[in-house]
Amino acid sequence: MRSMSISRPVKRKDFDEKISGRAKFVDDYQSPDYYHACILRSERPHARIVSINIPEIPEDTWVARGRDVPVQNRVLVDIPDQFILNDVEVEYVGEAILIVVAKTKAKARRFMEQISVEYEDLPTCFDVTESDTILHDCRFVKGDPDKVFNEAHEVFEEVLTTGFQEHAYLEPQGIVAEYRDGYMTVCGAMQCPFYIHNAIKHAFGFDDDHVRVIQATVGGGFGGKEDYPSVVGLQAALASYVSGKPVKLVFDRQEDIISTTKRHAARMIYKTALDEEGNILAMDVNVTLDGGAYLGISTTVIERSLVHCLGPYVVDHVRAYGCVKKTNQVVTGAFRGFGDPQTIFAVDTHLAHIARHLGRDHVEYRRSYLAQQGDRTATDGLYRDPVFIREMADKVLEQSDYYAKREAYSKDTGRYRRGIGIGFLGRGCGFAGFAERDFVKGVVRIRKHADDTVEALVSSTDMGQGIHTSFCKVIAETLEIPLSQVSCPRPDTQRVPNSGPTNASRSMQIVGRMLQRAALRLKDEWIPGKEQVIEEHYREERDAVNPWNTKTFNGDGFATYGWSTTVTEVELDTVTSEVRLVNIWGVFDIGRIIDRNLVEGQMHGGLVQGYGYASMEKMEIENGVIMQDRLNNYIIPTAYDIGGIHVDFVDNPYEAGPFGAKGAAELPFCGVASSYVNAVENVTQRVYLSIPLTPEKIFESLQEEV
Amino acid sequence: MISFVLNGENVETASLPSSRLLDILREEFLLTGAKEGCGEGECGACSVLIDGKLANSCLIAVGSIEGKKVMTIEGFSETERFRVLSDAFAEVGAVQCGFCIPGMVLASESLLSVCAKPTEEEIRIALSGNLCRCTGYELIVKAVQLASERGAGTVWTAGI
Numbered sequence: 078m079r080s081m082s083i084s085r086p087v088k089r090k091d092f093d094e095k096i097s098g099r100a101k102f103v104d105d106y107q108s109p110d111y112y113h114a115c116i117l118r119s120e121r122p123h124a125r126i127v128s129i130n131i132p133e134i135p136e137d138t139w140v141a142r143g144r145d146v147p148v149q150n151r152v153l154v155d156i157p158d159q160f161i162l163n164d165v166e167v168e169y170v171g172e173a174i175l176i177v178v179a180k181t182k183a184k185a186r187r188f189m190e191q192i193s194v195e196y197e198d199l200p201t202c203f204d205v206t207e208s209d210t211i212l213h214d215c216r217f218v219k220g221d222p223d224k225v226f227n228e229a230h231e232v233f234e235e236v237l238t239t240g241f242q243e244h245a246y247l248e249p250q251g252i253v254a255e256y257r258d259g260y261m262t263v264c265g266a267m268q269c270p271f272y273i274h275n276a277i278k279h280a281f282g283f284d285d286d287h288v289r290v291i292q293a294t295v296g297g298g299f300g301g302k303e304d305y306p307s308v309v310g311l312q313a314a315l316a317s318y319v320s321g322k323p324v325k326l327v328f329d330r331q332e333d334i335i336s337t338t339k340r341h342a343a344r345m346i347y348k349t350a351l352d353e354e355g356n357i358l359a360m361d362v363n364v365t366l367d368g369g370a371y372l373g374i375s376t377t378v379i380e381r382s383l384v385h386c387l388g389p390y391v392v393d394h395v396r397a398y399g400c401v402k403k404t405n406q407v408v409t410g411a412f413r414g415f416g417d418p419q420t421i422f423a424v425d426t427h428l429a430h431i432a433r434h435l436g437r438d439h440v441e442y443r444r445s446y447l448a449q450q451g452d453r454t455a456t457d458g459l460y461r462d463p464v465f466i467r468e469m470a471d472k473v474l475e476q477s478d479y480y481a482k483r484e485a486y487s488k489d490t491g492r493y494r495r496g497i498g499i500g501f502l503g504r505g506c507g508f509a510g511f512a513e514r515d516f517v518k519g520v521v522r523i524r525k526h527a528d529d530t531v532e533a534l535v536s537s538t539d540m541g542q543g544i545h546t547s548f549c550k551v552i553a554e555t556l557e558i559p560l561s562q563v564s565c566p567r568p569d570t571q572r573v574p575n576s577g578p579t580n581a582s583r584s585m586q587i588v589g590r591m592l593q594r595a596a597l598r599l600k601d602e603w604i605p606g607k608e609q610v611i612e613e614h615y616r617e618e619r620d621a622v623n624p625w626n627t628k629t630f631n632g633d634g635f636a637t638y639g640w641s642t643t644v645t646e647v648e649l650d651t652v653t654s655e656v657r658l659v660n661i662w663g664v665f666d667i668g669r670i671i672d673r674n675l676v677e678g679q680m681h682g683g684l685v686q687g688y689g690y691a692s693m694e695k696m697e698i699e700n701g702v703i704m705q706d707r708l709n710n711y712i713i714p715t716a717y718d719i720g721g722i723h724v725d726f727v728d729n730p731y732e733a734g735p736f737g738a739k740g741a742a743e744l745p746f747c748g749v750a751s752s753y754v755n756a757v758e759n760v761t762q763r764v765y766l767s768i769p770l771t772p773e774k775i776f777e778s779l780q781e782e783v
Numbered sequence: 784m785i786s787f788v789l790n791g792e793n794v795e796t797a798s799l800p801s802s803r804l805l806d807i808l809r810e811e812f813l814l815t816g817a818k819e820g821c822g823e824g825e826c827g828a829c830s831v832l833i834d835g836k837l838a839n840s841c842l843i844a845v846g847s848i849e850g851k852k853v854m855t856i857e858g859f860s861e862t863e864r865f866r867v868l869s870d871a872f873a874e875v876g877a878v879q880c881g882f883c884i885p886g887m888v889l890a891s892e893s894l895l896s897v898c899a900k901p902t903e904e905e906i907r908i909a910l911s912g913n914l915c916r917c918t919g920y921e922l923i924v925k926a927v928q929l930a931s932e933r934g935a936g937t938v939w940t941a942g943i
Contacts, residue, residue, distance in 0.1 A: 088873045095881030096869045098816020098856035102882060105815035245916050247820045247828055247882040296818070296882030297916050330821045541880025541917045674876025674922075681919030682879065708825040708914065716920040717911035 083554050083736045086674035089546040090564070091294070091539065103251040103265040103293045104327045111253070112322040114313060115185040117174045117192055118336060119167035122203070122405040122701025124196035126164050129175070132191050138184070140192075141176040141319040148282040152311055154272055154304045159371045159408065161280060161311045166199070168370035169405050170701045171335040176312060178320040201405045203701060205344060205367045210403035212372040215380055217630030219457050220394035222350075225359035229350035233431050237347065237423040238767045239750070241367075241696040242340035242689075243705075244412060245713050248296020250305060250337060251327030254313035261314055264291040267306040268298045268538050269578035274570045276307040277314055291569045298540035299686070300411035303580050304374050305337045334706045338410030339696065341366040341378060341401075343419035347427040350394075355435040357428075357446060359394035362386040364420060368401040369408040375401040378409075380509065381416035384634045387455040388424040389466055389503030390446040395455055397630075406698050411580060413686065414504075418747045421502050422691075422768060425751035430764060439755070440479075440499055444470055448503060458633035459622040465727045466503060466640045469664040472725065473499070477644040477662045483759065495659065497646045498755030502748040505635025506740030507583040510625035511617075519615040520574035521591040523552065523599055527608050531556065531599070533565040533592055535576040537584045542742055543675035544584045550671060551589050551735045555596035556603075574612070582639070582740030585671060586731070591615060593735040618733040637731050639744045640666040643684070643752040646720075649760045654776035656757060658688055659720040663745055669730045669737030676741060680724040683745025689714045691750035691768050787848045790814075790858025800846025805829045807845050808855060816856035816885045820914070827913030830886035831855050837893035837912070856885035864892060864938045871930035872923070879917035886913045891927045899939035900931055 094100040134140055143150040143162040151157035164174050174194065179185035202208045226232065252265035261277055270290040277288045290310070295302060313326040328336070348361040364382050368375045383399040414421075425443070432442035448454075450464045474480065479497055486495040513519065522534040533552055539545040545565035553560045566572070576588045595613040602609065625632040646660040661684050670676045693712050697704040705711035724745075730737025754765050763778040784795045789812060798807055808814045808831070817840050820828035824839040831840045832854040859865050868888055871877075878884050887910065894901055894909035901909065906927045907920070915923065936943055 086876055089876070089878065091881065092873050092878055093869075095878050095884055096872055096888060097860040097865075098814075098885040100881050101815070102818065104819065105809075107810070107813065107815070245914075247826060247880065247914060247916055248818070249820070295880060297880040299916070329819070330823075543879065678876055678879055678918055678922055681921040682917045683919075685919030686916065707823060708821040709823055713914060713916065714920075715911040715914065716907045716924060719907075719920055722919060722921045 083550060084670040084673050086672050087546065087550065087560060089543050089675065090549060100294045102248050102296050103253060106253055106264065106293065108323065110323055111325045112178050112180055112320060113182040113185050114316040114324050114326040115177045115182065115189045116312065117177065117189050119170055119172040119174055121167060121196045121198060122170050123168055123199045123201045125166050125199060127195040127197050129164060130193045135188065137180055138188055139178040139320040141178065141315050145319050146280050146315060149280055151280065152308050153276045153279040154307050155374045155376060156372065157279065159308065159373060161315060169407055171407055172370070173312060176316045178316045178322065178324055201701065203404050203406060203698065205365050205402045205404060208402040208404055212368045212401045212403050213376045213379060214398065214400035215383055215630065216398040217383070217456055218396050219455065222359045222361060222394040222396040225394045226350045226361065229358055230353045231351045232348055233351060233434060234348045235427055235430060235766060237345045237426060239343045239419045239422060240769055241342045241698070242412060242694055243334055243696055243711050244299045244301030245708070245711065246297030246299060246301050249328045249330055249333040250302065250309050252306065252309045252313040253323065253325045254317040255323035256314065256317040256321065260287050260289065262289045263310050263314055265293050265306065265310070266295050266302055267292055268302045268540055268580060270538065270568050270570050271536055271575045272304070272307050272578060273310040276311055280311055281314070289569065289571045292538050292567045295538060295540040299413045300415065300580065301337060302540065303411035303578065305410060330708055331706050334711065335407065335703050338373070338408050340412035341368070341375065341409040341416065341419065343382070345420060345423040347423060349427065349431060355437060357392055360387065360392050362397040364399040366401045367404055367406065367409060369404060369406045371408050372401065373408050373410050375409060378416035382420045384456055384509060385417035385504055386420045386424060388421045389448055389501045389640065390424065390428065391448050391452045405701050407703065413683065414743045414747045415581065417504050418690065418750065421504065421747050422750040425500050425502065426754055429755055433764070443501060447501060454634060456634050457623060457631050460638065461622055462637050462731065463729055464640065465666055465729055466501060466642065469640060469642050469666065469727055470501065473642045473644050473662050473664045476723065476725065477646065479644055482646065492651050493648050494651060494760050495646065495648045496756045496760030497644060498752050498759055500643045500748045500752030500755060503638050503640045504744065504747055506637050506639050507586050507635065508581050509634050510627055513587055513615050514617055517577040517615065519577040519587060519591060521576045521588060521595055521613050522574050523592065523595040523611045525599060525609040527606055529562065529605060531563045533563065534573045535565065535588055535592065536568045536573050537576055537588050538568060538579045540579070542679060543672065547585055547671045547675060548589060548592055551593050552596045555593055556600050582743045585741065586734045586739045587615065589735040589738060590733065636733060637739050639740050641744050641748050643748040645749065645752040645756040647756045647760065649757065654772040654779065656692065656772065656775065658718060660723065661688065662723045664725045664727065665744060666727050666729050667741040667744060668734050668739035669728060670726060671736065671738050677724055679742045680745040681722050683742065684722060684749055685714050685719055687746040687749030688753060691753040692770060695769050695771055785845055785849050787850060788852040790854060796845060798845055800844060802845045803841055804843040804845050804848060805840040808840060814855050814857050818882055820882065827886045827890065828883050830889045830913065832889055832893060835896060837890055856889060859889060859892060864934065867934040867938055868892065868930045871926040871933065875922045875925045875929060877918060877922040877926040883913055883915045887915065887923055891930065895931060895934065895939040896941060898942045899935035900943060903928065
């Protein structure tokens with residue numbers, strides 16, 4: 078079976094340089110010519126800047142201000158709303174005011190510390206329920222929810238909330254920029270080189286050829302290096318533009334945490350209309366995301382929250398409204414899952430709670446609403462591909478010995494008590510609607526050199542997920558040549574076409590498919606010993622059944638869907654309320670696996686990051702100040718916090734993906750929270766509506782009567 | 784002058800005794816395998832071995848290592864023990880972004896050099912000072928187990 082051989086693991090292409098410490102991350106680029114930048118940041122959540130007192134600037138030192146930006150002092154990602162530097166009216170603690178450039182970081186910092194800012198405080202808002210500034214909203218209706226709600230036997234209502242989350246990529250953000258002879262070159266930690274390319278063109282007025290963006294080896298992204306590096310890149314570029322020197326701007330951890338984007342905290346109201354038998358008739362969903370001080374890319378995030386408000390479940394009548402509200406807090410942005418982990422947690426937990434309320438078995442109750450092929454999505458699209466979520470549920474229940482453990486654990490009476498829980502999810506792969514066709518318009522190139530080695534030229538970045546190795550596998554397998562003959566360099570906008578950003582679990586499904594098509598053409602046209610270049614452009618391979626309408630939010634939101642079910646086994650210390658993760662099982666449908674090791678690594682990492690989100694990763698913002706602003710108080714899971722991880726897959730080739738692959742990397746993250754909460758609820762027999770579900774919250778719940 | 788042994792060679796530095804070892808390694812000796820992930824000893828990306836023991840070089844004042852032996856990933860990667868670990872990490876697919884990995888390899892070595900056949904729990908404890916955000920640790924733990932199976936009794940001999 079040739080098509081399955083693609084799944085056999087290989088040694089990743091960048092393995093040797095990474096294991097030996099030779100890989101160059103941005104801070105590893107060193108040169109005696111470099112200057113260093115420090116950013117003066119706002120200490121107030123909302124204030125007019127009355128004056129900035131800058132002492133006499135010493136030789137070989139520069140101060141860059143927003144007014145030094147030649148065209149527009151704004152960061153263009155989706156819309157140009159955030160400032161590169163803001164010395165007029167700051168909107169959150171940590172907003173960048175000005176940049177100091179000096180020969181060393183210490184010198185820059187020392188001078189920066191002599192600068193004083195006089196603020197005039199302005200009214201603040203830190204709570205979305207009190208905010209009256211809606212940055213963006215959207216809504217949709219399916220069926221006739223008004224009528225159904227009026228006739229319902231009962232309406233079950235809950236308010237569920239999720240917290241902010243820090244990406245905590247191990248490598249802090251950083252960019253090196255050099256402006257010379259009218260050309261701007263930036264290199265550093267990023268997921269989306271052409272986002273930065275575009276942002277620099279916009280702010281500086283350069284044309285395509287005068288901006289060059291190069292990806293360094295990236296130490297983890299998870300969305301944190303999707304939109305924010307455009308801010309860092311513009312700041313570094315401006316520092317070089319003003320000083321005329323090559324400038325390195327690398328954040329330390331605290332600066333990274335206080336200034337970069339977070340996962341949106343969410344408040345979700347779910348109302349469900351039930352009939353006499355407890356059947357779900359309709360749902361009304363209201364989602365509010367905390368956007369922080371600027372909209373940024375939150376438009377797409379709330380849309381994704383809303384489209385996924387039913388998770389993997391099928392309900393015929395739905396009314397959904399979502400909004401992003403402004404607060405005077407750090408800006409929220411892209412993070413693995415991109416808005417749907419919030420609603421998937423909420424809907425899955427809500428359904429389990431309905432079952433509990435009705436006295437029904439929550440596994441069977443939820444299972445009966447899981448989608449099947451031919452069912453309609455929340456937005457009245459069609460689940461056209463085979464859906465195996467029910468079979469996957471059987472698989473995970475069996476592998477985890479779920480029912481036997483649940484029965485046994487219900488009799489636990491000692492200090493340490495175990496519980497087991499389950500969660501279900503389905504989510505769209507890649508971008509919504511026709512974004513690939515109408516906006517991204519991705520291009521890939523394959524270059525065959527005269528020595529018959531083959532290079533994949535794409536803008537997709539490898540930030541650890543191993544996509545460059547996977548791309549090489551797709552090409553080598555298609556051309557039937559050894560993997561060693563194929564390479565995929567880190568993108569440099571001067572050498573690679575724009576194949577779109579690295580996000581939305583789109584890289585293999587969309588860019589990999591274009592590479593496969595290019596490789597098929599090269600195979601046909603292959604002339605040994607000759608240099609050949611093949612270019613492929615994105616094209617829709619299947620007609621939508623119900624074409625997506627962006628205005629009404631109706632239709633096929635996504636080309637296809639990924640599915641998973643997660644079982645979580647925990648042990649609660651009833652004295653301290655600490656919870657230990659004993660085991661976690663995940664069964665996934667990601668189409669066909671391109672590399673077993675790489676995919677398992679994504680599943681493990683996503684499950685553990687999801688466990689952190691569900692349980693321990695608390696980020697509190699008090700009066701605009703992030704309380705957990707270091708890695709010693711923002712707690713992420715360690716090796717010792719994790720018991721066994723068990724992952725399995727169903728093979729469900731996607732007809733429009735390379736070798737049948739579809740989106741993968743976000744999927745494992747999104748299903749842990751509801752599974753974890755369900756497990757803790759099964760121990761304590763309490764109901765929880767909020768994550769992170771910390772020991773403190775469990776302790777409080779145990780003080781109350783059941 | 785502060786003298787110490789760096790990856791087997793006698794070296795000196797004229798830097799202030801209060802300088803962080805991490806900065807001296809990266810900026811003076813251009814050894815960038817040790818990374819700054821947090822700057823406060825929480826993440827382990829800056830791990831080095833000092834007289835064979837794992838240390839966070841961001842917390843070490845260079846004045847305190849006079850006469851000591853410092854091993855970074857650059858030096859360790861020349862050894863047979865590294866090769867056993869590297870092969871195991873490659874085989875199970877334990878590397879993703881690679882930022883934590885030099886520290887993880889040195890943490891693994893510091894365990895196996897005193898306990899050639901650790902239990903899974905001992906491995907998890909030994910790695911718990913090194914944060915990784917990509918892998919969920921599972922395959923790193925498996926890699927250390929595999930390296931132990933292959934190297935215990937030959938390249939690692941303690942505690943057998």
